[in-house]
Amino acid sequence: MVSHRRSTQPGVSRSVRVTVLSAAAATAAAALGGATANAEPQDTPRTAGARVDRLFTEAEQATEHYNKAGENVVRLRGEVRRAQDRAARGQERINRMRTEIGSAAREQYRAGGIDPSLALLLSSDPDSYLDSAATLNRVDTRRATTLAGLRKAQQALAQTHAEAARSLAGLERNRAAVSRHKRTVERKLHQARELLKKLPGSERDAFERASRTGRDDGAGGPVAGLPAGSARAAAAVMAVQRALGLPYVWGANGPSGFDCSGLMQWAYAQAGVSLPRTSQAQRYAGRMVPLAQARPGDLVAYRADASHIGMYVGNGQVIHAPYPGAPVRYDPVGMMPVSSVTRV
Template sequence: MVSHRRSTQPGVSRSARATVLSAAAATAAATLGAATANAEPQDTSQSAGARVDRLYAEAEHATEQYNEAGENAGRLRGEVSRAQDRAARGQERVNRMRTELGSAARAQYRAGGIDPSLALLLSSDPDDYLDRAAVLDRVNDSRAGTLAELRKAQRALAQTRAEAAGSLAGLERSRAAAGRHKRTVVRKLAEARRLLEALPGADRAAFERASRTGRGAGTGTAPAGLPAGSARAAAAVMAVQRALGRPYVWGASGPSGFDCSGLMRWAYAQAGVSLPRTSQAQRYAGRMVPLAEARPGDLVTYRADASHIGMYVGNGQVIHAPYPGAPVRYDPVGMMPVSSVTRV
């Protein structure tokens, strides 16, 4: 996503990059010095650019944590809703059984509070005593069964309410975590923006040129003879190509803007495949393959923490959402240390 100075693919050579950045550093040494409040006195455009890269990487890591917290919150909202539905149905059942038992108790009270078995034994019609006694046994058995069911339903209702309360607590924790990660992202991006704005215009342009190592929109398609990993991967490649030029928007999964994992999720959704929300989870959404065997449609994760992800499209290129201010674009697959390659 960010540290695009380590390309191992054809494009801007290391010597060309060094020339660009050395020229920028010379300009910065004459003009920047200790003038900015956001840079160290010894900063050059190279060191400032490296700090911007690091801030972008840290912001992206926090973005993926924000995405994960949001995904957890969505799951917990569903759990809360289902638990509340179960609790409502359980309460209705408890109320119904209470009504039935209450009606039986009121009937007994109206009969004078005499035990029903004694009332039957004192009946003036002993000929049907046995029949009525049998009915009484069934009634008592039914009431005993209803009472047992009531107790069971009450226990289940209490457990359901406890589960709902636990899910609600988890939801609040996820919301709080999302808020913390959002504040981290905003702070990191603001700091990076201040560093870039502190650089003279020529140095900002040099930094941008050094960061844009890809071929640009409209190029970098897979060469003939290298098919996608599957039909759905081919459809995902077509989708991700349609997203070229759309802006990076942290926390977004399209269609008007994307962060890195949001772009992968959206592209595969167009192919009818549901991917997890975060880059860390997406790396396990299929079978891992060696980088040398990458096919168009494979997901390429970067850095040890898998905090960035792109889609391999052939010809040594990926399409990805790089960082704020840089639209969805092509870049060399080796732009950063590759963590894994996943075939969905």
Template sequence: MVSHRRSTQPGLNPSVRATVLSAAAATAAATLGTATANADPHDAPRTAKARIDLLYTEAERATEQYNEAGENADRLRGEVGRAQDRAARGQEQVNRMRTALGSAASAQYRSGGIDPAFALLLSADPDSYLDRAAVLERLTDLQATELRQLQQVQRALAQTRAEATHALADLERNRAAATRHKRTVERKLAEAGKLLGTLSGTDRAQFERASRSGRDGAFPAAAGLPAGSSRAAVAVAAVRQALGRPYIWGANGPDGFDCSGLMQWAYAQAGVSLPRTSQAQRYAGHMVPLSEARPGDLVVYRADAGHVAMYVGNGQVIHAPYPGAPVRYDPVGMMPVSSVTRV
């Protein structure tokens, strides 16, 4: 059998090979030691800070999804309630109509026997009765009208009950979605909290002082522009009153806010009802270029529209940044701007 194992190189006996391998290992260890010694001691904190910022971004996205599910659940609860009210009224109408028909049947019975048409009329299946009664030709015009009215009311009642059932199913799905998003937020925030705990006091303070991306936020628009409208001016005054209040995910004031909750609360002080999420708020007015931003405009960030702030002039926004950072000023260019909306 032919062996394909590589033969030992000539001129290298076992002791020489051992010496060569030892020297190579020593060289590798020395190289690794040099690389470790030359490693930037700031890399670990920078990596942790980047990871924390990413976790906050992901938590913020999940927060907006949680807000959307909650908003949908509120809407669906209203739909369910209205459908149930309609169903109750429909059932009352059916009961009244059947009672009236029953009274007519009783009167006929007392006068000499109930017409088979009335017996069918009071059956549980008026749809089939129409076909059968047409064959029997026993319906008077009045009876036919009353029966058709009962039939229409019963069909409307069945439709209303189906709508209520569908809305209830949607409500349960939105509740489940809200629960999932809540768990995601809590998991992301817990991980970010652990990483914050690994930073030194100086690094942590520096991180908490820094803007979302560390950009200087150079802004091309002229300073001192008036608010976009009188209601925008009221919203700006309100958002300034919120400075220093804590970030609380899922909250829309007055004691704490997440980013879209702060915008919703501020505009509510001006009598304007904004949607709950940053994704929906970007369409709550008409969009303008960033260079034309005025105080009160909503500045939406990132391609996913996952964060929103209010422009307050002089290249600054006020926003609720992330857990642990209170409502504060930051440069408008702190993150990539997705759109600017004038409400």
């Protein structure tokens, strides 16, 4: 997450306040286009800060893509493992059925020869055999049932192999996506750090103060008497408060460091609730409510793409993992444009 922003008045408001730094980010993004992170002579504290702000935003968006790809890798690994288990069981069943058929053939051979229908039964093309058997009427009901079962087992095995192949292909694509998004995050963060290093100390300190204000000194915690949305939400609030001061670590979901969605996932896990991994999915993990009705424990998603998320804790404040270099902290709920509020 990125630049922060002057505090709102205590309480929740539908109007979203945008700080001078955030406004400058939009102006600089349009003016500078694809500028690199190296500070240029014409950079001012405002434009340099806006570029750092934009880089942090882009890094966080890439982080959520990274989290999603990683979540897909875990899911697809499970799919591959389950498909492989099904394939092994299916092959064992086919082997047993062929063994039973082979035993019947040996018995017939010892008795003086193999029934032509049984010879066809042992062929490598049981589908053609069924067609022939139906025409020639040379197989009894028991053998027809046995062969039908074998054909069904072979079809199921082929389908399982196809599913495993699709899952493996998806797994490889998502592994590549994980690496790609990781490189993007690292590049954006490196550019932001290099740009900050180019700023004179006084200007860097000014940016730090503008972007890392935290909560108002007198804001305190949740407003007395304002209940959480549920008992589990209250437990999640207690958990997220225990994370205050821990570092932002991109791609992490605790317990010693967090990115924004990782913090929400970890806090609700302490309350016994399993949330999705990404901020985009978390916004749909419950019932959406108006910002004016937010209660402690509600998830507040930011920006139109929901690329950042925090937890409302009352008194017009959220607790969130802001961005690299800034620890888990309080900030005004109106620090950025709010896209949704979700009651888990």
